[in-house]
Amino acid sequence: MINEEVQRRVANYWMEQTMTEEEYLALESILVDKIWETQEQATDDELVQMGVKLINQMFTKREEQGLV
Numbered sequence: 001m002i003n004e005e006v007q008r009r010v011a012n013y014w015m016e017q018t019m020t021e022e023e024y025l026a027l028e029s030i031l032v033d034k035i036w037e038t039q040e041q042a043t044d045d046e047l048v049q050m051g052v053k054l055i056n057q058m059f060t061k062r063e064e065q066g067l068v
Helices: 006-018 021-037 044-064
Strands: none
Touching: 021 044
């Protein structure tokens, strides 16, 4: 099993190479909004769950558009 730091770095690279700027900004916006709405009480786990949900929606959209 690879350690968490390696996982993060590889995932970060993949995200930077794969996501469009529009997708990245949408993800960032949703997560920042959640932080503000909860007065910075949102947990990292909650933010990750939200991020994963949005990324899955982006994959679905790409599939529907025939981009994957």
